[in-house]
Amino acid sequence: MFNYTIRRILLAIPTLLGITFVTFMIINLAPGDPAQFQTQNIMDQEMSIRIYEELREYYGLDKPIHVRYVKWLGKLIMFDFGIALSSDRRPVWDKVKERIWATMSLAILSIGISLSLSIPIGIYSAARQNKLFDTASSTILYALYSVPSYVMAMPLILLIGVQWDLLPFQGMTSDNYAELTLGGKAIDLIRHYTLITFCFSFGSWAYYSRFIRQNMLEVLRQDYVRTARAKGLSEVRVIIRHAFRNTLIPVMTLFGMLLPAILGGSVILEYMFNWPGMGRLFFDCMISRDYHTLMALTFISACLVLMGTLLSDLSYAIVDPRIKYD
Amino acid sequence: MTKIADKFNSQTTSQAYWRCAWRRLRRNKRGMAGLCFVIGMCLISLFSPLLATNQPIVCKYQGKWYFPAIVEIFQSRSTGVHWIKKSPPFNLPQFNAKKELDPEDLAIWPLIYYSEYEQTDDFLATPSAEHWLGTDDLGRDLAARIIHGTTISIKVGFVSVGIAAVIGILLGGLAGYWGGWVDIIISRIIEIIICFPVFFLILAIMVWLKPNIINVMIVIGLTRWTSIARYARGEFIRIKGQDYIIAARALGIRDSKIMFRHILPNALTPVLVSITFGIANAILVEAGLSWLGFGVQAPAPSWGNILRTAYETLRIAPHMMYPPCIAIFLAVMSYNLFGDALRDAIDPRLRSTT
Numbered sequence: 193m194f195n196y197t198i199r200r201i202l203l204a205i206p207t208l209l210g211i212t213f214v215t216f217m218i219i220n221l222a223p224g225d226p227a228q229f230q231t232q233n234i235m236d237q238e239m240s241i242r243i244y245e246e247l248r249e250y251y252g253l254d255k256p257i258h259v260r261y262v263k264w265l266g267k268l269i270m271f272d273f274g275i276a277l278s279s280d281r282r283p284v285w286d287k288v289k290e291r292i293w294a295t296m297s298l299a300i301l302s303i304g305i306s307l308s309l310s311i312p313i314g315i316y317s318a319a320r321q322n323k324l325f326d327t328a329s330s331t332i333l334y335a336l337y338s339v340p341s342y343v344m345a346m347p348l349i350l351l352i353g354v355q356w357d358l359l360p361f362q363g364m365t366s367d368n369y370a371e372l373t374l375g376g377k378a379i380d381l382i383r384h385y386t387l388i389t390f391c392f393s394f395g396s397w398a399y400y401s402r403f404i405r406q407n408m409l410e411v412l413r414q415d416y417v418r419t420a421r422a423k424g425l426s427e428v429r430v431i432i433r434h435a436f437r438n439t440l441i442p443v444m445t446l447f448g449m450l451l452p453a454i455l456g457g458s459v460i461l462e463y464m465f466n467w468p469g470m471g472r473l474f475f476d477c478m479i480s481r482d483y484h485t486l487m488a489l490t491f492i493s494a495c496l497v498l499m500g501t502l503l504s505d506l507s508y509a510i511v512d513p514r515i516k517y518d
Numbered sequence: 519m520t521k522i523a524d525k526f527n528s529q530t531t532s533q534a535y536w537r538c539a540w541r542r543l544r545r546n547k548r549g550m551a552g553l554c555f556v557i558g559m560c561l562i563s564l565f566s567p568l569l570a571t572n573q574p575i576v577c578k579y580q581g582k583w584y585f586p587a588i589v590e591i592f593q594s595r596s597t598g599v600h601w602i603k604k605s606p607p608f609n610l611p612q613f614n615a616k617k618e619l620d621p622e623d624l625a626i627w628p629l630i631y632y633s634e635y636e637q638t639d640d641f642l643a644t645p646s647a648e649h650w651l652g653t654d655d656l657g658r659d660l661a662a663r664i665i666h667g668t669t670i671s672i673k674v675g676f677v678s679v680g681i682a683a684v685i686g687i688l689l690g691g692l693a694g695y696w697g698g699w700v701d702i703i704i705s706r707i708i709e710i711i712i713c714f715p716v717f718f719l720i721l722a723i724m725v726w727l728k729p730n731i732i733n734v735m736i737v738i739g740l741t742r743w744t745s746i747a748r749y750a751r752g753e754f755i756r757i758k759g760q761d762y763i764i765a766a767r768a769l770g771i772r773d774s775k776i777m778f779r780h781i782l783p784n785a786l787t788p789v790l791v792s793i794t795f796g797i798a799n800a801i802l803v804e805a806g807l808s809w810l811g812f813g814v815q816a817p818a819p820s821w822g823n824i825l826r827t828a829y830e831t832l833r834i835a836p837h838m839m840y841p842p843c844i845a846i847f848l849a850v851m852s853y854n855l856f857g858d859a860l861r862d863a864i865d866p867r868l869r870s871t872t
Contacts, residue, residue, distance in 0.1 A: 210710040215722065222726035338851035340802045342809065343843045346825060350839050354832060456715035460806050464829070474718060475810070478725050490718060497713045 193509065200505070204498045208491070212268075215490045216261050219483055225253055226277035226481045251277050264487065273488040278480055284488045288473070292492070294364060295462070295469035299454045301385070302393030303447065309397050314404025314439075319431050321409060330405070336398035342460045345391040349464070352387060359387050362466045388465045392457070396450055403446065407439040414438075441512045444504050451500040455493045539787075542863040549859020555852035563669035567591050570630035570662035577625035587628060632659035634666040634819040642835040652837045654827050663819035664841050670820045671849055674735055674804040675797040681739025682800075683793055686746030687782070693747070694754025695777055704751075708744045716741050720803060724812040731814050734807060738800050746792045753785035787864040794857035798850045805846050821846050 227247035234240040248254050252263070267274055273284035313333075317326040353361035360366065366380050411417065412435055420434045421427075458471030466472075470489055477485045543549055567590035568575055575587040630650065632638070638657040645652045651660035693704035711719075720737050727733040757763060758781060766776050807813030808822025809829075816823060821842045828838035 207706065207710055207713060210706070211713060214710070215719075218719075218722050218726065222722075334854075335851065338798075338854050339847050340805070340850060342806060343825075343846050346829065346839050346843055350832060350836050355836065452713065452715050456717035458715075459717055459721065460809060463810065475721070478721060486722075490714075493715050493718070494713050497715070501713075 193506075197502070197506065200502050204502070207498065208494060211494045212265070212487065212491055213261065216264065216487060217257070219481075219486050220257055220260070222481070224481055225251075226483065227251060227253060229480050230279055264484075268491070273491075274484040276485050277482045278477075278485075284484045287485055288470070288488050288492065291468060291470050291473045294467060295455070295458055295471065296496075298385075298389060298392050298458070298467075298469065299451065301389050302396065302454065303450060305389065305393045306397035306400055306450075310400035310404055311436075313401040315408060315431060315436055317401075318405045318408030318412065319427070326405075330402065333398040333401050336394055337402065339395070341391050341395055341457055342464060344394065345387075345461060345464055348387055348391065359383050361387050364468055388461060388467060391461055391465075392454060396453070400443070400446065404439055404443060407442055408435060411435045411438045437511075441508065444508050444511055447500070447504050452493075452497045455497070539863045543859055546859040546862060548855050549863070552852040552855030552857075552859065555848065556856055559668055559849060559852070560672060562665060563672045565591065566665050566669055567628070569628055570632060570634065570659070570665045571628055572631060572633040572636050574625035574627050630659060630661045630665070632662045634658065634662045635817060636662075642831060642838070644835075644837050651841045652835070654824070654838060655831055655835070660824070660838060660841055663824055664821070664845055667819045667821045667824060667842070667845065668849075670731060670814055670818065671801045671804065671845075674731065674738065675801045675853075678735040678738035678742065678800045678804075679793055679796040681736065682743035682796055683746055683789070685739070686743035686792075687750045687789060689743070690747035690750030691754050691777055691782065691785070694751040695758055695773070695781070697755075701751075704747070708747055711741065711744050717803070717806070720807065721810070721812060724807060729807075729812050729815055731818070734804055734813050738803050742796055742800065742803075746789055746796065749788045749792045750785060753788055754781055757781045757784050790864070791857055791861040794853055794860055798853035798857070801846070801849050801853070805842075 225248070227244050230247060231240045231244045234243060252260060255263075264274070273288070276282050276284050276287055313329055317329050320326050349361045352358045360383055364381070364384050365377075366372075366384075369377065369380060372380055408431075412431075417430060417435055420430045425434075455471070458469055459475050460471075461467070462469045462472040463475055470493065474486065474489050477489070543553075562569065567573075567587045571587050571590055573586035573590065575585065577584050577586070632649075636658060638653060638659070640649075640653055641655055641657045643649055643653045643657075649659050649661065651664065654660055654663065689704050689707075693701040719741055723737045723741075724733070727737065754777075763776060763780060766780050771780075804813055805820065805822035805825065808820040809826045811826070813822055814820035824838070824842040825846075828835070828842060831838060
């Protein structure tokens with residue numbers, strides 16, 4: 193197990209190298225650069241060109257691309273993401289740090305919610321296959337699963353946010369957040385989190401419910417379930433102890449794939465909800481061509497994704513004693 | 519006797535397989551509903567000028583007959599068909615639907631007599647008999663824009679997944695068939711792309727390219743082939759061990775011929791399922807990109823563009839929100855339904871794996 197973990201981490205290094213290389217090339221070869229973005233509003237032609245040249249030299253953009261990549265890698269080994277190539281010139285890590293929590297909290301919340309909802313629903317509808325609850329829930333879940341998150345977000349914003357005015361839908365906190373009491377702050381945060389968390393999670397929640405139901409049905413047909421029933425165990429015990437445990441195995445593998453989906457989907461949703469998260473930062477930096485922040489964001493999300501897959505593979509071995517990594 | 523029976527069997531197996539699959543597919547009501555809707559969308563996009571344009575389908579003007587909307591069908595497709603010349607007088611006031619016609623003249627109009635680009639004077643109008651779904655911020659008829667938006671979605675769906683399928687089948691097939699270091703390299707590439715939040719990657723490339731429909735198709739195609747490749751690889755590995763492939767190899771048939779003539783037709787079915795879901799996904803990504811402003815550009819009626827306008831005029835024109843949402847939802851849903859049914863039909867074994 194330990195050896196396997198080490199090997200997987202070592203194998204992740206070439207993958208990460210590949211990811212950073214591809215992104216670095218794509219981002220840097222794209223037309224326009226941060227210096228151009230920052231000088232585009234200067235009216236005076238000569239001044240603009242002079243500042244542009246100075247900025248390029250200051251940012252090190254005048255060096256060839258492979259030199260820049262190696263330099264960037266060298267800094268990365270020291271966990272230094274460099275200075276943001278925007279006019280505030282803050283360290284990239286500071287900029288990213290304040291955004292990570294906004295996105296990761298959403299990801300964790302939505303994984304938690306989709307797990308805690310989908311497992312009971314999946315088990316219950318499999319146990320009562322083709323009964324009213326099963327038919328109704330699978331139809332609704334199927335429809336939900338086909339609704340893209342941002343398509344769901346729009347009517348929700350319109351109805352709940354604007355027309356009924358129940359929940360706020362812009363940003364993470366209200367304007368008067370600093371003046372609120374502790375309880376008020378908590379309520380304010382919860383109110384802001386509600387809509388966006390729902391939009392982040394309902395897709396995976398619907399998908400996992402269907403997936404768990406499907407797997408439960410498969411497992412319930414197995415011989416050992418019939419044996420358990422024949423032994424005279426109660427139905428609850430058969431389903432929870434004997435059947436459900438075996439459906440956990442395929443479910444585990446899925447959660448590794450959930451993180452990239454959430455991170456990828458975050459751009460549009462965070463933009464829509466004006467959420468101060470990584471997806472939003474990525475989009476803004478994409479516009480202002482802030483290479484260093486973009487690279488840091490890609491690197492961090494790739495690391496998170498690799499970690500997610502590794503964790504799900506390891507938990508696979510914990511859940512299923514038949515699987516041994518060595 | 520047995521020889522004849524064998525010959526008979528060998529001739530009919532592949533046909534019977536598809537016929538069986540079709541029979542099973544037809545029994546699946548949800549799947550057929552999905553398929554009907556997909557076909558319906560294709561028809562809508564093909565005949566969109568007959569449904570919504572500002573020119574009559576058939577008209578009689580000064581004793582002569584014209585078919586402007588039908589000509590439009592050929593001209594609006596990028597098929598290079600320009601041999602049908604459109605005769606001039608169709609935008610004359612006589613043929614403006616909002617006015618009385620001369621008694622001798624006659625015109626049959628499409629259901630929605632506005633084109634997708636035509637601007638009218640009522641901005642952000644709510645739905646009415648004149649504008650079935652209302653108008654947008656430039657006074658364009660929303661129903662016409664949604665109908666013509668179908669074309670963009672269909673095009674992006676099919677072309678981008680077509681590109682993805684070619685790349686995916688080729689790379690997945692190579693990896694599965696050759697194994698060894700080819701497999702290692704290709705699998706690693708697949709893993710790298712999977713580890714990416716794909717939308718980040720697509721955005722990164724789209725900023726680079728000029729945002730238009732062709733680039734959107736290419737970028738989605740280039741980034742979405744991984745699941746197809748994985749299915750193809752698995753199938754190639756499974757099939758290459760079978761007797762008929764060993765026999766083919768023993769006969770000295772070229773590798774490329776074995777790959778494409780003997781393995782590929784048998785490996786196609788799981789790939790087909792992946793392709794169906796891929797189309798749903800491509801439609802989604804296109805709408806998302808257009809929403810962010812990096813997809814199909816403004817005057818073109820993409821569902822994502824319409825949704826973006828709806829978002830910006832959220833407080834003044836809430837009626838604009840629902841049509842594009844429902845359109846995207848129905849499109850994605852129908853492909854998903856059909857994909858699920860297809861998976862169940864072609865191979866009941868695959869039902870549990872997703």
